[in-house]
Amino acid sequence: MAEPGATHLSIGEVLGLLLEEFPDVTISKIRFLESQGLIAPERTASGYRKFCAEDVELLRVILREQRENFLPLRVIRDRLDSGAIDTSGDATPVRGDERPSDAVVANHPAASRAASTDAAPGRTAGGGAGAAPTLLPGVLVNRQELCAMASISPDDLARLEDFGVVTPRPGVGDLFGDEAVEIAAAAGGFLRLGVDARHLRSWRTSVEREAGLFEQLIVPLLRQRNPQARTQAIEQLGQLNALSGRLRSALMRSTLRQYTTP
Known part of the structure; x- marks a missing residue:
């Protein structure tokens, strides 16, 4: 938990801070790490993530363990829980001048891939439904995040909602749970194969x-x-x-x- 008054970053700003050391990281990768319970950023009232300096340092530790020690996420999670991995590092508060400019983030190849994932989710080979990342129970995502995780477009989601195929989690506003991600991913596969939402x-x-x-x-x-x-x-x-x-x-x-x- 961040200290009162601490500076928070959006997921795009966090991406910009990580790109220099981890050129292949994407927004979808960061979201996936959260869905697997490895990071737990705070949320705004509207459901958007806000990261503190400790969250960014933890992401660096996780990505280094994957890159340098070739550890699977399950092992990394266990090592983090047991204290076998030191997450303290030399983390320092995120200063305003450390925030990446929009141009730097947008022009980086990894950022471009992440942006395309959000705006127009990719299609799997042959039009089939790819395996959607699995959310932990209780983790909620907004509309943009659901589209990215399920590899569907916002228009696809709107059509699926119109016909009651995908619905938000009751009582939490316009947010979706793990069932909605799985349903949307499967439904997206049908859409790509020519089956209409109705x-x-x-x-x-x-x-x-x-x-x-x-x-x-x-x-x-x-x-x-x-x-x-x-x-x-x-x-x-x-x-x-x-x-x-x-x-x-x-x-x-x-x-x-x-x-x-x-």
Whole structure:
């Protein structure tokens, strides 16, 4: 936590401070490190990140461990938690004259890649859906960040929202959670393969019908209002969800067999 009155930086300004030592770093990379629980910048009321000097130094430490010791993020996280990695370094408060100019950040190749990721997210080869970074439970992202993580454009997101395929997390304003990132990434793959957003609405409708059926089955347990019954309800819900996935997959394979079998 930053000291009162400490200077904070936007994610773009942090990128500019890191580019000299780490030319390949991008805004998406910084966001991904947060989604994996390695950094935890503060947020403004509107959901934008604000980084303090300690956050910037921690990013440098993480990126050095990746580059010099070839450590996977899981190992880096464990070493940070155990204190095996010294994050104190020689961090100094970020001064105003250390802030990179917009021109310096925008003209750097890595910054250009990051900007293009935000403005017009890239498409995966063949139009398929790439694997979206997984957010930790409780981490929320704004619209621009969701588009970057799911590799969809703002127009794509608007269409998906219009048809109720992607929705913000209830009660937190215009912010999205881990489920929305995963849904948007999969939906983006369909869009790139020519499936219109209005047709994806049928998936949402089907899921809502299934959820309604599951609810009828577990409500009697939840009404008992005791921990054992609630645990049983959650376990039953997990079983129902798994069976639903198996049944849907088997039905789809059976239906498509005429196209896949010589």
